[in-house]
Amino acid sequence: MTEKAIEAKKKGQKKSSEDYTYVGMVFHRLTRHKLAMAGVFMLIFIVLFVFVGPLIWRLDPNAQIEGLNGLFNPASRAHPMGTDDYGRDVLARMFFGGRISLFIGFASAITSTLLGAVVGLVAGYYGGWADNILMRFTDAMLSIPTFPLLIALASVFGKGVWQIILVIVVFGWMVDARLVRGLVLSLKEQEYVEAARAIGASANRIMWRHLFPNTLAVLIVSTTIGIGGNIIYEASISFLGFGVQAPFASWGNMLQNAQQFIWNSPRLIIYPGLAIFMTVLGFNFFGDGLRDAIDPKLKL
Amino acid sequence: MATRLVEVQKLKKWFPIKGGVFSTTVASVKAVDEVSFFINQGETLSLVGESGSGKTTAGRTLLKLLQPTSGKIIYKGKDITKLTPNQMRPLRRNMQIMFQDPYGSLNPRMPVGDIIQEPLDVHGIGTRKERKQAVATMMETVGLRSEYEKRYPHEFSGGQRQRIGVARALIINPELLVLDEPISALDVSIQSQIINLLQELQQRLNLTYLFIAHDLAVVRHMSDRVAVMYLGKIVETAENDELFDHPLHPYTQALLSAVPVPDPEVKRERIILQGDIPSPVNPPSGCHFRTRCPYAMPICKEQEPLVIEVAPGHTVACHLLTKK
Ligand SMILES: Nc1ncnc2c1ncn2[C@@H]1O[C@H](COP(=O)(O)OP(=O)(O)O)[C@@H](O)[C@H]1O
Ligand code: SF4
Ligand SMILES: [Mg+2]
Numbered sequence: 319m320t321e322k323a324i325e326a327k328k329k330g331q332k333k334s335s336e337d338y339t340y341v342g343m344v345f346h347r348l349t350r351h352k353l354a355m356a357g358v359f360m361l362i363f364i365v366l367f368v369f370v371g372p373l374i375w376r377l378d379p380n381a382q383i384e385g386l387n388g389l390f391n392p393a394s395r396a397h398p399m400g401t402d403d404y405g406r407d408v409l410a411r412m413f414f415g416g417r418i419s420l421f422i423g424f425a426s427a428i429t430s431t432l433l434g435a436v437v438g439l440v441a442g443y444y445g446g447w448a449d450n451i452l453m454r455f456t457d458a459m460l461s462i463p464t465f466p467l468l469i470a471l472a473s474v475f476g477k478g479v480w481q482i483i484l485v486i487v488v489f490g491w492m493v494d495a496r497l498v499r500g501l502v503l504s505l506k507e508q509e510y511v512e513a514a515r516a517i518g519a520s521a522n523r524i525m526w527r528h529l530f531p532n533t534l535a536v537l538i539v540s541t542t543i544g545i546g547g548n549i550i551y552e553a554s555i556s557f558l559g560f561g562v563q564a565p566f567a568s569w570g571n572m573l574q575n576a577q578q579f580i581w582n583s584p585r586l587i588i589y590p591g592l593a594i595f596m597t598v599l600g601f602n603f604f605g606d607g608l609r610d611a612i613d614p615k616l617k618l
Numbered sequence: 619m620a621t622r623l624v625e626v627q628k629l630k631k632w633f634p635i636k637g638g639v640f641s642t643t644v645a646s647v648k649a650v651d652e653v654s655f656f657i658n659q660g661e662t663l664s665l666v667g668e669s670g671s672g673k674t675t676a677g678r679t680l681l682k683l684l685q686p687t688s689g690k691i692i693y694k695g696k697d698i699t700k701l702t703p704n705q706m707r708p709l710r711r712n713m714q715i716m717f718q719d720p721y722g723s724l725n726p727r728m729p730v731g732d733i734i735q736e737p738l739d740v741h742g743i744g745t746r747k748e749r750k751q752a753v754a755t756m757m758e759t760v761g762l763r764s765e766y767e768k769r770y771p772h773e774f775s776g777g778q779r780q781r782i783g784v785a786r787a788l789i790i791n792p793e794l795l796v797l798d799e800p801i802s803a804l805d806v807s808i809q810s811q812i813i814n815l816l817q818e819l820q821q822r823l824n825l826t827y828l829f830i831a832h833d834l835a836v837v838r839h840m841s842d843r844v845a846v847m848y849l850g851k852i853v854e855t856a857e858n859d860e861l862f863d864h865p866l867h868p869y870t871q872a873l874l875s876a877v878p879v880p881d882p883e884v885k886r887e888r889i890i891l892q893g894d895i896p897s898p899v900n901p902p903s904g905c906h907f908r909t910r911c912p913y914a915m916p917i918c919k920e921q922e923p924l925v926i927e928v929a930p931g932h933t934v935a936c937h938l939l940t941k942k
Contacts (some may be wrong), residue, residue, distance in 0.1 A: 339770070340726075340770070340772075508723035509717050509723040510722065510723055510724055510725040510726075511717050512678075512683060512717070512723075512784075513715070513717060513723050513724075513786070514725075514736070515683060515703075515738040516681060516683055516707070516710065516714065516715045517708040517710060517714070517740055517786070517790070518706070518710035518711070518737070518740050518741060519734060519736070519740050520707075520740075523740065527727075527728075527736075528725050531725075531727040531728070532725070532727055533725070534727075581866050
């Protein structure tokens with residue numbers, strides 16, 4: 319903003335386009351991104367479904383409701399999505415399974431992004447042997463075939479929500495580490511980093527106060543897209559039987575459970591499948607839009 | 619007698635160029651090549667020369683932001699050349715730098731109040747309240763309204779950003795301030811405001827300046843002494859008036875001849891420099907300036923001219939003067 323613009327602002331004149339804050343500018347561009355807005359609506363729908371739904375529809379998702387007669391009931395007024403192979407209400411399970419799937423997606427995406435950011439910051443800022451060791455380790459992690467190891471890990475750590483998050487994080491931080499390292503390599507040549515060194519700032523301070531905030535925009539995009547990916551990951555792990563364990567629901571294990579009944583009760587596959595599809599698509603659309611709003615040239 | 623605040627002796631900063639399969643050093647950018655100068659307490663030494671002559675590198679190496687390849691840096695009688703970055707940290711309170719680029723030198727994700735306050739945070743000076751107060755005072759001192767402390771750098775003009783840079787550098791009361799072309803990125807109309815501010819602050823706070831510049835009119839206005847740099851070497855040093863009135867090195871003469879002379883009585887022959895500044899990777903043998911010097915002689919190719927003192931405080935490195 320020029321001196322003139324500041325003067326103008328003091329006098330309470332209308333904002334010029336230069337006056338937008340960074341966040342304001344990103345928001346503005348985002349609202350004009352059609353795909354991103356489509357993503358936002360899908361996500362709002364999913365979030366309302368998963369969090370508000372159970373307030374209205376108060377059936378216990380784990381209860382076997384109507385005895386032997388209640389198995390595989392088709393949709394009815396009592397059970398809008400029918401019942402499953404144990405006679406549990408599918409709608410209630412969709413709500414609770416969605417919460418678990420979203421929680422796993424969020425928690426693992428944020429944790430793995432932060433872990434990747436730490437590795438990338440240290441490697442990029444220090445360079446030299448620290449960079450070499452960390453990046454060779456990253457390469458090694460990337461070249462491990464995940465699924466066989468997953469199965470091995472599941473037998474060591476057991477199966478459950480926290481174990482899935484742990485596994486996704488352990489195998490999910492590498493791309494972010496590379497991304498942040500690359501950014502830091504160019505950011506650290508900026509004069510404000512030299513300025514921070516000139517005032518005597520420690521390496522830690524430079525990494526967290528100066529470099530990290532400047533990678534944040536990119537990390538938010540990466541996390542957003544990561545949530546979608548991790549929900550699929552959860553579904554695949556659950557599909558192999560190493561995920562969230564019965565009787566607790568996740569969209570992933572609902573799918574897994576339903577595969578045996580695909581010919582008799584295809585709806586048991588369709589509902590969780592559709593929910594996963596919509597959530598992942600929503601996060602991807604939104605993440606793409608966010609990336610374009612932040613920096614159209616960014617490659618992620 | 620004036621006391622020396624800082625002195626460098628035969629300071630050298632070569633940047634290795636890595637290459638080949640095993641990334642060995644294949645050559646070096648000889649950015650600063652055995653440079654010696656000193657700055658007295660309270661004075662302004664200007665470092666002038668074309669772009670690429672090594673001024674920025676010299677300034678940064680002096681502050682140990684770059685580790686010198688060889689040579690010595692003596693600050694207040696203490697050799698600081700070998701200090702580690704951690705050992706340097708307390709000393710950074712005394713020596714600060716203001717950068718050329720008003721855009722790149724401020725973190726775009728930090729409000730300016732935080733930027734200016736950071737040196738106090740780093741050195742743990744004062745309570746939180748005292749720091750806030752110091753920031754407000756410093757902002758007013760450099761001519762910024764203290765209400766703007768919550769704003770981000772992009773909301774300010776180039777001139778205002780340089781004021782932020784000054785505020786950050788001065789908030790911990792340094793003795794030495796390296797000014798790396800502080801006005802060359804600014805509009806001409808704003809340059810003089812910043813120069814006046816810097817002069818006023820120097821008076822008020824008894825600051826010592828290393829003023830890096832290529833605008834000689836400003837240098838004449840600001841400096842007590844001037845050192846002229848060409849391709850990694852200092853070719854001439856003298857008191858301000860002495861240098862402008864009796865430039866002895868052909869390079870200094872060429873630089874000065876490009877400056878318009880206010881007095882029409884003084885006729886100065888205009889010397890046009892031929893060609894570009896050579897690469898500091900392979901500087902010419904002997905005198906670095908010989909490829910562009912109108913007086914170059916055979917000896918200039920064979921021997922590097924020695925630095926000789928032609929008058930008290932006036933040193934020159936040129937064979938024209940050794941011959942006599
Ligand atoms: N980090 C660096 N790595 C390699 N070469 C550098 C580096 N910094 C500066 N140089 C080179 O050193 C020479 C002097 O640069 P500089 O000190 O910026 O000169 P000036 O400030 O006088 O324009 C230039 O040729 C420049 O390309
Ligand atoms: S030493 Fe020779 S080439 Fe160098 S400036 Fe003097 S006369 Fe010119
Ligand atoms: Mg420079």
